[in-house]
Amino acid sequence: MSSCASSSSVRLNSMKMQERRLALPLLGVLVWVLSIHSGTYAGATLLPIPITGAGLLRTSADQREPPLPHAYDRLLVTPSDLNDSVVFAERILDTLHRLEANLVSAKVILKDGTPSQGEFAAGTPEVEALQRGRQALRAVEASIQLVVHMCGSMSFNYKDCARFMNRFSLDGTPLGSSCEHLTKKCTAEEYGYMYRSGDGLCNNGKNGAWGEAFTAYARLLPADYLDGIRIPHRAVNKRPLPNPRLVSLTLVTNTGIPTRDLTLAVMQWGQFLEHDLSRTAVSVMRRRYNRYLYRSCQEFQAIGENDMFLLILLLLSFDGVHSDNTIRCCNSDNYNLSPRYIHPLCSPIEVPASDEYYHKHNVGCMNFVRSVPAVRSDCSFGHAEQLNQATHFLDGSQIYGATANKTASLRAFYSGRLKVSKAQFPPLSSHPTKDCLVSSDSDVCFTSGDSRVNFEPVLTAMHTLWFREHNRIADRLATLNKDWDDEVIFQEARRIVIAEIQHITYNEWMNKVLAPRYVRIINRLADYSPNTNPSVSNSFATSVMRAMKSLYSGKIWLVKEGRLENASVLNLHEHYNRPGVIQKPGVLDEILRGFTTQSSQKLDFAFTDDLVNKLYSDGNYGYDQLSLDIARGRDHGLPGYNQFRELCGYPLATSFEDFSDVMSQENIEALQKIYNDPADVDLIIGGLAETPHASSVFGPTFSCIAADQLLRTRRGDRFFYSNPWQPKPFTSEQLKEIKKTTFARIICDNAEDIKQMQPEAFKKLSDSNKLVNCDNESLIPKLNFIPWANTRDKYSY
Template sequence: MAGSVAIMAVIWLCIQSLGFLGTGNSLGAYTLKTTFQNEVPVHPSSPGYDQRQDRMVTEEFKAIYVPKIDENALNSSIMYGNMLVKLMSRLEINIASAGIGLLKNSPSHSQYLYSYPSQDALEKAVDAIVAVKASSFLIQHHCRRYGMNYSECARFISTNKFEGTPLSAACELNKDFNCNPISKYRSIDGSCNNLENPKLGSALTAYRRLLFPNYIDGIQEPRHERRGIHALPNPRLVCTTMSSATEQPDASRTLVVMQWSEFILHDLAYTPVRKMVANGLPISCCQADGNWLSPRYIHPDCAPIHVPDHDPIYSKEFVRCMSYVRSLPVLRTDCSFGPVEQMNQVSHFLDGSTVYGSTMEKSRELRTFEGGQLRVEVRNNREYLPTANTEPASLCLSSRCYTAGDDRVNAGVQLAVMHTIWHREHNRIAKELARLNPSWYDELLYQEARRIVIAEIQHITFNEWLPILLGKNYCKLGVSTGIGHNHEYNSDEDPAVSNEAATAALQFLKSLKQSSLHMLDETGTVNQTLRLKDNFYKPQTIESEDFFDGIIRGLTTQSSQKMDINVVSDMTHGLFKTNGNLGLDAVSLDIQRGRDHGLPGYNYYRKYCGLPVAKNFADFLDYIPSEMLKKLRSLYNSPDDVDLVIGGMAERSVDDGILGPTFNCLISEQFSRTRRTDRFFYASAKMVYPFTPDQLANIQNVTLARVFCDNGDKISQMQRNVFLKPELGNELNSCNDFEAIPSVDLFAWAEKAKAYR
């Protein structure tokens, strides 16, 4: 360690002596106030940021003259960033040589599989790491010395673009895209959806921000537990204080609400973790027994969670350290220096990437190239997803894991069933299209079936799931698709998923999970129960006799947990449990991830969403119950410090939905924009080849109940709205009753039928 410090010191002196730091051009000086208000974009829904993080937007400033950073200084900062990456590679080699790594039979290994970064993602991340380190360099040498705080510096640095630097080529927005403007079908990776900016919304690009990020150093250091004013509480302590394992089932909503939420989250967002740059090995942040690593073996990308000495669960097993590896970075969308941004490894569109993948390689791996079909494996006369033979699914502890459009398919049995249902749905549609159109070739059958499946997923999401989440607010906020075609496509908006929705708001689904998963027979009797914590990464369980249909019936009849801050113990200390007694804590990891991503506190998003800014904890009483408020006050020093994921989950529900106003706002914003920015959205009239009125009317008949009926093993009855429990007005009906449970009549896609229209 001392040797590394000495090397750094020598290199630092060399850089200074060679004049690499740059001095800027004093003739280009301008006021800080003008720069921030005119050059840094502010979200139009936010009238201005407030309090200590963003006061520059709402307060008058003294005129601070900051020299413009010239091209030489920018290039010098990149040289410095490259140097630090090389030094980090040397450290990684030493860590690997010492045998520090993940044990395959451990919860941390499953956590790594769940957030596995692809090789393409890793290659893109290297440039981002250099840019982040260069930005930190610029902060220290080109604005801090002028009396600016870190947040002000970060905004100033973000006005500097990569143009004229070695990073410019890596960030050219439309590089290597050859779009066909009259293509009927969307690309696999999301590119070319926006013809003006083909890269927007594509896989391996950054999440967007609703609010400017909040890092301690302005660029990358997360808000964390520390001494001093506004210290943040320990994530694990927040979990054990705020969350109780008390189970309160929802009176009317089924577990399908939870499972569809997870399925859609995976379609929109996949945040990979960092790996070692030098050798591509996974990073381990704790010892295998839950103790701390020696400081010399802690990777710079580690942000492990300290487990308090008197933790009610982990202390009994002498666990002191919970591993957390920071999320993989990516270059900023506007090709600028500035705070670190996190990568979305899947496309940002709601486009069935869970079924088809977000890379051409994955999509081809899943296809038979005959009859438009996806690959299956037949066992016990039933079709299941193909067995994985490539990473990450091939690294599963299970004897057999599946490959699907999204490798997280294997994380739980209910998720595996949902993936299998939609895999079968594609093949069912492709077979019927082939029967109706004998002249259609493989590619046409595949693309048409894919187009229909994506439309079905979109329709179910917007017309069955979102009303359950948002309640009366659903139509008021303009999220509903309505009937028929719409003309809402807007190419001027960024389709990227918001960091806030992916990292915090959509994580509400963890509150809905049940610890016991019921399986029902055809009479509706619970004949078996699976424990959630015992079935992580054991997807082949669904192949046991009658389990597949039993899990579907359980999802559609068992109550979800009530949406609140309370999360079942299987998630708060059983996540990814392997052979031991304990797993990880999902709530602590979500808190840490929010801080890693630089999400400002809950109070700032209250203002973004039009709620009063809390000046003291009592101001939270408008939507947070008093018992929760007492706990928040005992943990956090200031209302500004409350983590978004905690504040949002602690809120009472509004408008007959299941979410509080803040998460309701963030999710409404996300899905409204998801619809408006998708040129291929199923109801859009802006497509070059929109669905015909007959086709669209049929798609708008689809329900998740019909998809379950058509693709279960022998499902015979289902309620029309599977997101709500079967009761009067939503009774169980025969799957053969097509009036009660309508279907998509694929005759609307028959070439002969077109001739008569």
């Protein structure tokens, strides 16, 4: 490899100046495709002014962006050009495999037990994500080649050229098969099946792939990339945006302000909801290298000088979505790698010189690997899109998984039950040292439908509650219906669990995080519409829900039954991906009492040190959650806060003072310290800086984005529990029982020995929300399962 690299270097140094002019627009060019076509956007957001500021969001690319210059009308792209670009992309892939083989051979991969391994565990890609990601990879590499080939020698703007390539379909090229899942035509049997599919397919009859797992996030605004393909955009002054860690260091305070009336359960349910709706996959390297290991440098050099130049540029932009060989972007001493060992997908966060904490721990680099790409929803060439491993529906995929194989691995296959480990906890992982930050395969590490089950003990407690709730319901159904087999019991229990999650989200939680006017709009427009695309927006998944980490506390209260005193506290940073503590006698109940007693923090720049310095701590240091989330937003091409602010009905700011309609002067001044222009402010940062609405967790812009998503998630789901037009709707008697569900009841029914709970678990104890006995069914209603008895004829299939 070194001789090849040396030869390549000589060739590059000898290139003519006119060839080098391509370097700027293509350096770091990335690999995914973000559609600005009909069907890729989130569909019409049904929220009227002032929530979106523009009524229905239009789905046409031409309506969203300025028309292309007339010169593009004369640009002829032939089928041969499209096919040649795909062939070129395959050559790029072949060459990258050799580079990755050398990285693996040199052991430039993540080390178990480190913060970088903890970060990777949260975004571990599933097999299906890798398979689809590879197809997306080829499509974008081909798109890059098209832009270079068709526009590189002309005075075209690369962003415009990338938009122009959106007009051309992958259909008819060797990549045409990569879109078969996007054009899924549901059969009458599939569409009429009484239970929702595990992967989200065929929820919508005309658009079978809407909401399916392993498809692209939607867009509320067109993606913003420097080159129109995948290079993160720059500041208005053309310089790089501020270093994410520097942004965090400048803005974050450690003096959290608790809310007056909300418990930490609000944050925890929000995280549980986020994991139900979104799961971004982190890229990895491909395992199969053998047929590339013996290629000679002569073969490598035979590509040709001009193509070699493009090859090097494209390698810099390559997404190695290929296997479980992880990508390491920092060396073993936590500083920058030597250039020969840098994977093209690496985008490490450098530690600024002013960072006293990290320099004290000799850390100069945070690992950051770019996300797995997705094939564009309109199956076209073009710019980058990211893949969602969860279904886009609120359907318990974090419990049950989003693939048939995952669901099967979690089922007991008797009496409709899910597998559980000792003391009715979720099943144990087969690979603890990979899935958790533990030192031995005998250590406790759980598995669930989502790999983040072990993130911290309170989240593990949430998964435990719902595994138990499923099995509790399955046992009741089996007792009432002796003739039901395992499959019917499982599907009926799953159906009820999903209904409970949906009811709690829209009847309890939503009222706590959104202002009443948003709640009224969502409830008024809630009826199912087959024209509503439920797909999760990139901005909701990557910024709004990630910002809720601000609600965390660094201390997890363990509270005794009377709520008068704490048993003890857990330090959050000591338990990332180390869930064993939850199995100690009494701890689960103490956690459940704790997060329904402890105050939630406010959504602001106050982050606990456990999140901004000690995330996935190895006992020495950890990572910075906010820095990682800022970097991920840029990686995904999210436009700046100012553009989303305008989308949501506020004037486009031309000065920082224009933010005064939604921000305090203190926060405006804080933003000015780190950003040069209001247009440069990252979405997640602008959202955190806004003053929350009264009776709301979020400020105006995040409220707009969250309300849009919550409406489409409900309105676009044919199987939403209250929809009477699904194949087998709940009966009126069954609906009446489901609507009794409260989070307090879920805790009472599935804890070890909790005797009392306040009726509104998301609200703090008060004179109007006192502790009551769990057997008080008038204040904490209990479901009656009699309406599900003796209904085998209704549930045959």
